Structures are given as structure tokens and as C-alpha cells.
Amino acid sequence: MRLKTxxxxxxxxxxxxxxxxxxxxxSSGTDEQTGQxxxxxxxxxxxxPKEAVVKEAVSEFQAAHxxxxxxVQYIQVASRAERFxxxxxxxxxAPDVAEFGNTDLAGFVSAGGFSELDLNxxxxxxxxxxxxxxxxxxxxxxxxxxxxxxxxxxxxxTDVFDELGIDVPETLxxxxxxxxxxxxxxxxxxxxxxxxxxxxxxxxxxxxxxxDIAKAxxxxxxxxxxxxxxxxxxxxxxxxxKDDICPPATCAGNGGDASVEAxxxxxxxxxxxxxxxxKSVDASSAAGKYGVxxxxxxxxxxIAPAFAGGNLLGVMKGTQRKTLATEFTQLLASKKYQxxxxxxxxxxxxxxxxxxxxxxxxxxxxxxxxxLQSGTRFVPVTPAWAKIDAQAVVPTMIQEIVTGAKDxxxxxxxxxxxxxAAFTS
Amino acid sequence: MTAKGQxxxxxxxxxxxxxxxxxxxxxxxxxxxxxxxYDYGQEQVSGGAPLTFxxxxxxxxxxGDRQFWTVLGQTVAFAAVCVVGTLLVGAFLAxxxxxxxxxxxxxxxxxxxxxxxxxxVAGSTIWLFxxxxxxxxxxxxxxxxxxxxxxxxxxAFGLVAAxxxxxxxxxxxxxxxxxxxxxxxxVLEAAALDGASAFRTAWSVxxxxxxxxxxxxxxxxxxxxxxVFTQIYVMTNGGGIAGRNLVLNVYAYQQAFAASEYxxxxxxxxxxxxxxxxxxxxxxxxxxxxxxxx
Numbered sequence: 001m002r003l004k005t006x007x008x009x010x011x012x013x014x015x016x017x018x019x020x021x022x023x024x025x026x027s028s029g030t031d032e033q034t035g036q037x038x039x040x041x042x043x044x045x046x047x048x049p050k051e052a053v054v055k056e057a058v059s060e061f062q063a064a065h066x067x068x069x070x071x072v073q074y075i076q077v078a079s080r081a082e083r084f085x086x087x088x089x090x091x092x093x094a095p096d097v098a099e100f101g102n103t104d105l106a107g108f109v110s111a112g113g114f115s116e117l118d119l120n121x122x123x124x125x126x127x128x129x130x131x132x133x134x135x136x137x138x139x140x141x142x143x144x145x146x147x148x149x150x151x152x153x154x155x156x157x158t159d160v161f162d163e164l165g166i167d168v169p170e171t172l173x174x175x176x177x178x179x180x181x182x183x184x185x186x187x188x189x190x191x192x193x194x195x196x197x198x199x200x201x202x203x204x205x206x207x208x209x210x211x212d213i214a215k216a217x218x219x220x221x222x223x224x225x226x227x228x229x230x231x232x233x234x235x236x237x238x239x240x241x242k243d244d245i246c247p248p249a250t251c252a253g254n255g256g257d258a259s260v261e262a263x264x265x266x267x268x269x270x271x272x273x274x275x276x277x278x279k280s281v282d283a284s285s286a287a288g289k290y291g292v293x294x295x296x297x298x299x300x301x302x303i304a305p306a307f308a309g310g311n312l313l314g315v316m317k318g319t320q321r322k323t324l325a326t327e328f329t330q331l332l333a334s335k336k337y338q339x340x341x342x343x344x345x346x347x348x349x350x351x352x353x354x355x356x357x358x359x360x361x362x363x364x365x366x367x368x369x370x371x372l373q374s375g376t377r378f379v380p381v382t383p384a385w386a387k388i389d390a391q392a393v394v395p396t397m398i399q400e401i402v403t404g405a406k407d408x409x410x411x412x413x414x415x416x417x418x419x420x421a422a423f424t425s
Numbered sequence: 426m427t428a429k430g431q432x433x434x435x436x437x438x439x440x441x442x443x444x445x446x447x448x449x450x451x452x453x454x455x456x457x458x459x460x461x462x463y464d465y466g467q468e469q470v471s472g473g474a475p476l477t478f479x480x481x482x483x484x485x486x487x488x489g490d491r492q493f494w495t496v497l498g499q500t501v502a503f504a505a506v507c508v509v510g511t512l513l514v515g516a517f518l519a520x521x522x523x524x525x526x527x528x529x530x531x532x533x534x535x536x537x538x539x540x541x542x543x544x545x546v547a548g549s550t551i552w553l554f555x556x557x558x559x560x561x562x563x564x565x566x567x568x569x570x571x572x573x574x575x576x577x578x579x580x581a582f583g584l585v586a587a588x589x590x591x592x593x594x595x596x597x598x599x600x601x602x603x604x605x606x607x608x609x610x611x612v613l614e615a616a617a618l619d620g621a622s623a624f625r626t627a628w629s630v631x632x633x634x635x636x637x638x639x640x641x642x643x644x645x646x647x648x649x650x651x652x653v654f655t656q657i658y659v660m661t662n663g664g665g666i667a668g669r670n671l672v673l674n675v676y677a678y679q680q681a682f683a684a685s686e687y688x689x690x691x692x693x694x695x696x697x698x699x700x701x702x703x704x705x706x707x708x709x710x711x712x713x714x715x716x717x718x719x
Contacts, residue, residue, distance in 0.1 A: 019459070019463070019476055019478075020456070020459055020460045020463055020465050020469075020476065021470075022469060022470065022471075022472050022476060085467060085470070085471070085685075088467075088470075088471035089470060089471045089472075107467070107685075110468050110474070111467045111468050111470075111471045112468070112471055112472060113471070196666065196667075248576070248666075249558075249572075249573040249576040249577075250558070250573065252576065252666045252667075253575070253576070253662055253666055383468070386684070386685070387684040387685070387686065390679065390683035390684035390685070391679060391680055391683070391684050392663075392668070392679070396667050396668050399666045399667035399668075400667045403666055403667055403669075405667055405669070
């Protein structure tokens with residue numbers, strides 16, 4: 001009898017909830033013109049200057065819209081995925097406007113989190129750099145405004161190069177030979193600090209050889225990491241993580257931060273770093289002893305296509321104040337405030353003319369704006385990328401090669417297989 | 426009171442416990458199994474995509490994945506090493522504790538409790554500092570600066586196993602110590618009077634009397650060590666170079682939860698639960714066969 005009761009209880013339970021829970025951000029349908037506008041921005045190590053600029057934008061916005069208050073919350077970058085997932089599932093805890101990384105875009109959009117933006121009525125939008133605006137698009141529709149962009153270039157130690165009497169590399173191949181030479185002459189130094197998990201340093205190598213991670217064909221992605229061109233890039237990048245340049249025991253586990261850290265510590269003669277690494281390098285033992293050039297491409301005089309990182313501002317799908325939210329997004333992402341954000345935080349603007357303006361006034365930025373102007377690339381814009389990223393498919397592939405577990409052909413073929421599984425799921 | 430009434434009373438007494446168990450155990454497991462039968466990602470959770478019933482599709486994908494079997498094998502071997510290590514160190518120190526002077530025992534217990542009460546994340550990080558390639562104390566003492574403990578697959582596993590043993594032996598030690606202390610003095614005296622050697626006493630008297638306790642700590646250790654997450658995640662930076670230090674829990678997290686594939690993650694959870702239940706059942710049966718009453 002007792003067993004029957006239990007079975008009955010379970011049976012009732014199964015009938016009551018026969019499928020996992022789902023909740024959904026349906027567009028609210030309302031578009032209120034007053035009330036509180038909630039904004040999520042990323043917290044920063046040194047938030048003060050950013051907060052000051054945002055406050056200025058908020059008071060300008062509030063002055064222009066009576067009956068509207070703007071509540072800005074700063075969220076942690078590290079826990080952003082959880083925060084956003086929660087916000088998508090529960091409208092009450094969701095903001096109206098949010099800052100988010102451009103690599104998160106496809107996943108967030110497919111989760112139904114952000115609403116499409118119509119930038120046609122916004123005069124300034126025509127000056128946005130097209131390849132950067134592309135990072136805010138999914139299937140040709142725009143879901144955000146690029147707020148700032150981050151690109152990487154080649155950092156090198158001027159004192160080491162002078163001492164050894166060597167020249168700055170002018171092609172990708174020369175990076176390896178130069179790095180090897182440095183380590184030979186100064187065995188305590190890493191030739192170039194490259195990392196087994198440093199995806200954004202490996203990608204330019206693949207792109208410069210004419211390869212790519214995947215290709216889109218009518219919205220359908222297929223991995224191309226095992227193409228001849230991509231394999232050439234992978235082979236050249238993994239060549240850097242060898243005992244005669246950057247020993248795997250030290251470098252194989254490094255991501256971007258750790259790679260730059262070795263340069264900061266004065267242990268590496270070169271590294272691939274971003275414009276956003278400038279302040280930390282200036283506060284390190286390499287300060288005043290380094291220069292930056294665009295990462296050279298395959299041929300002399302060319303620039304390897306860089307990954308266009310950066311953050312977007314977008315309007316949440318469930319917002320009840322879509323017009324206000326869109327207006328605030330356009331204000332904060334406007335030329336005026338991007339200029340201010342550059343002064344405050346050093347964030348590279350996304351408008352061509354503003355970019356030119358800031359790089360004219362600051363020589364340091366030249367290699368980065370040159371890189372931007374020569375054309376940047378991006379990771380596949382599909383929700384599957386979030387999965388491929390989380391499963392560390394490309395870093396694992398690189399690590400398998402540098403540890404000798406697999407050769408380039410096998411590792412890239414396996415990575416392509418895993419990616420295709422993610423693309424088709 | 427009739428038998429029926431007695432049953433009812435017993436049930437009433439058990440009801441609160443059943444309710445708690447039902448809420449905390451049965452319902453989550455029910456949800457886990459349910460989710461494992463669906464294609465349930467972030468899109469489905471937040472309503473961006475319709476739910477698809479996969480049946481055993483997630484299990485099929487999991488069991489067909491070569492890496493899953495590699496990781497499962499590694500997990501079993503890693504857990505076995507940790508369990509044996511924990512039991513040996515714990516038992517050795519428990520016996521030691523019964524034979525030394527009070528202040529030595531107190532020091533030993535305080536040190537062990539310190540290790541026990543250190544949060545796993547903090548403990549792992551401290552061990553990483555100690556074994557740091559360039560600045561670590563261990564490399565400095567051994568004179569092998571620059572040697573990376575976490576790079577090679579086996580040194581990395583060994584280091585993590587040592588850390589796991591370090592933070593789980595105190596439980597075994599304290600429990601066994603209590604067990605040894607609880608053996609009546611008369612029994613040991615009788616053995617001594619019969620002329621049994623110290624080894625004979627330990628083997629034929631102490632050990633059989635400790636069996637139930639040893640069994641409990643063994644099962645506990647197996648369950649704990651099979652589920653190790655923090656140490657591997659922190660010390661090998663999420664599964665080591667090219668994922669060669671992955672264990673099942675970290676693999677589940679990385680493949681499923683970080684990638685928002687909750688359906689697949691739930692399937693891994695179910696497989697782990699079944700495996701652990703199997704191990705526990707096996708031990709209980711073995712126990713019953715040897716005539717022990719639990």
C-alpha cells in the first residue's frame with residue numbers, strides 16, 4: 001500500500017509538471033514615456049572616470065526628458081553570464097539598457113534577450129566603422145551600438161631590440177625567427193609571450209594566411225579550421241609555443257592576461273597586447289622601454305587582420321520604455337560621449353572620424369587605429385559560438401598541438417568535428 | 426493498537442523526515458531526470474525556442490563521446506588513488522594518535538582540523554602558491570626553480586591528489602581514532618592475556634571491530650573523491666592543458682553548464698548518481714554477505 005501511495009504521488013507530480021520549466025521575455029507591448037529607466041554597465045577596476053562620464057550623460061538625459069529617472073547599476077564582468085541569463089528569464093530583474101561584450105551578442109539574441117535597433121533615424125550612425133558595426137549584427141539585423149572597440153597589436157621591448165641590434169619583425173614569419181634569435185642570445189627571456197589559450201592572438205595568424213574558423217553559407221555555419229590556409233596559420237602560431245621561443249611548460253596554459261603579464265614582468269621580449277593593456281604595461285617593469293607596431297601580416301607591409309573586440313550598448317527585449325531606452329543608448333554611444341569615454345578610460349571610439357581625431361592627438365594609438373582601418377575580423381556570429389567558446393575548442397586544439405598530443409592535421413580535424421556538431425545542434 | 430494503527434503512527438512520526446527528503450532529494454532528482462530527456466539550453470529556459478523532447482538522445486550523445494569515457498576512466502583512477510591515500514594516511518595518523526602523549530595528539534588534531542576546515546578554494550590556491558614554478562617554496566627548497574608541477578599530466582594529477590588527501594584525511598583520522606578509543610579495554614586485555622602479538626591483536630581484534638566505521642569512511646571518501654570539482658578546477662585551471670586533467674564533474678560543468686547545455690549536463694548528473702548509487706549498493710551487499718549488521 002505504501003508503494004502504491006508513493007507511485008501515486010510521483011504520478012501526480014509527473015502529470016502536473018511533465019516538462020521542464022520555461023519562462024519567456026515576450027515583448028511587453030507597452031512603451032511608456034516616463035518613469036525609471038534601468039541601465040546595466042560593466043564594473044571596471046578603476047570605475048571612477050567611467051562613472052563620472054555616465055553621470056554626465058544621465059543628467060543630460062534627465063534634463064531633456066521630464067519625469068524620467070535613470071538608474072545605473074554596475075555589474076561584474078566575471079559574473080555577467082549569470083546576471084544576463086537571470087535577466088532574460090525574469091523581466092522584473094532585467095534592465096532596459098545594457099552594456100555587453102560583442103562576442104556574447106549572438107547567444108544573447110537567440111536567448112531572446114535584446115531587441116532589434118533601428119539606427120536609420122540616427123544621424124551619427126553613418127560614421128560608425130562598418131566592420132565594427134558588423135559585430136553588433138546577427139543575420140543582418142542590428143541589436144546594439146558599438147560603444148568602444150579593442151584591438152591587439154605587437155608590443156616589443158625597445159631596449160632588448162637595441163641591445164641585440166635586431167629589427168622589428170615585418171612579417172608574421174619574421175616574428176618567429178626574431179623571437180628565436182632573442183631567446184638564443186638571452187636564454188632567460190621568452191622570445192614572444194604567446195599563450196595556448198590566447199585565442200585572439202592565434203586568430204590573426206589564421207586570418208593572415210587566408211583561413212578562418214568557419215564559413216557561413218546562407219545562415220548555416222561550417223568549420224573551416226581544417227582548411228589548408230587555416231592549418232598554415234595554426235602551424236605558424238603553435239610554432240611560437242616551443243622551447244626555443246615560449247616553452248610550453250610556461251606558455252601552454254596562458255590566456256591573454258597571463259601572456260601580457262609575462263611581458264609586464266619583463267620576462268618576454270614581445271607579446272600581442274591590446275590598446276586596453278597600455279595602462280597596466282605602463283605601470284610595470286616594461287614601462288618606457290617598449291614600442292607597439294601593428295601585428296604584421298603574411299607579406300611585408302601588410303597588417304594581419306585583428307579581432308574586433310569591444311562592447312555594445314543594447315536595448316532589452318522586455319523593456320517597457322523602448323523609445324526612451326533607444327534614445328538613451330544613442331546618447332551614451334554618441335560621438336560626444338565616446339570622446340569623453342576615451343579621455344576618461346582610454347576606450348577606442350567606434351566612429352571613423354572620432355577614431356582619427358583621437359589617434360591624431362595620441363601617437364600611442366596609431367598602431368591600433370591603423371590595424372582597425374586595415375580591416376578587422378570577428379568570430380562566427382552564431383549562438384553555437386558561445387558553446388564552442390565555453391567548451392574551449394580552439395584553445396584545446398592549440399594545446400594538443402603544442403604538447404605533441406596531436407599533430408596539426410589531427411587536432412584541426414577534431415576541432416572542426418566538434419565545431420560542426422555545435423553548429424548543427 | 427492494531428497493526429494498521431501502528432503503521433500509521435510510525436508513518437506520522439516519519440512524515441516530517443520524508444517530507445524533507447522528498448523536497449530536498451526526490452524532487453531535484455525528478456527534475457534532473459526530466460531535464461536530461463530534453464534539449465534544454467539557455468534559449469529554451471528563457472523561452473526563445475520551443476522545447477524538444479529527445480528521449481534518450483542526450484545519453485546517446487554522451488555515451489557515444491570518446492572523451493566521456495576517457496574522463497570517466499581518469500575520474501575512477503583519480504578517485505581510487507585519493508581514497509586509498511586518504512584511508513592510509515588517516516588510519517596511520519589515527520593509530521599514531523592513540524600511542525603518543527597528549528600534547529602531541531592535541532597538536533596533531535589541531536593541525537588536522539586546520540586542514541579540514543580550510544575551504545577547498547583557499548586550500549587549492551595555497552597549494553598552488555607553494556608549488557609555483559618560479560616563486561614557490563617547494564621548488565626553492567628542492568632547488569628546481571622553473572619546474573612546472575601543473576604542466577605535465579601526471580605531476581598535475583599527483584599534486585591535486587595530494588591536496589585532496591591533505592584536506593580529507595582528517596575526517597578519516599578523527600573517525601577512526603574515535604572508533605579505536607571505543608573498543609572496550611577488556612577485549613584488548615583478553616587478547617593480551619591469550620598471548621596475541623601486537624600485530625595479531627590489530628589484525629584479528631581491532632580491525633574487525635572497526636569494520637563498520639572503515640566501511641562508512643570508505644563510502645564517504647569514494648563519494649567525495651568521485652565528485653571532486655574545486656581542486657581540479659582551481660589547480661589545473663579548469664582541467665589542465667588540452668583538458669588532460671579533466672574529471673567528470675569539471676567535464677560536466679565545462680561541456681554542459683558553461684555551454685548552457687543543461688539537458689546534457691543533467692544527463693551527466695544522472696549517470697554520476699547512478700554510478701555512485703551502484704558503488705554504494707555494492708558495498709552494502711558485500712557488507713551484508715559478510716554477516717555484518719548495519
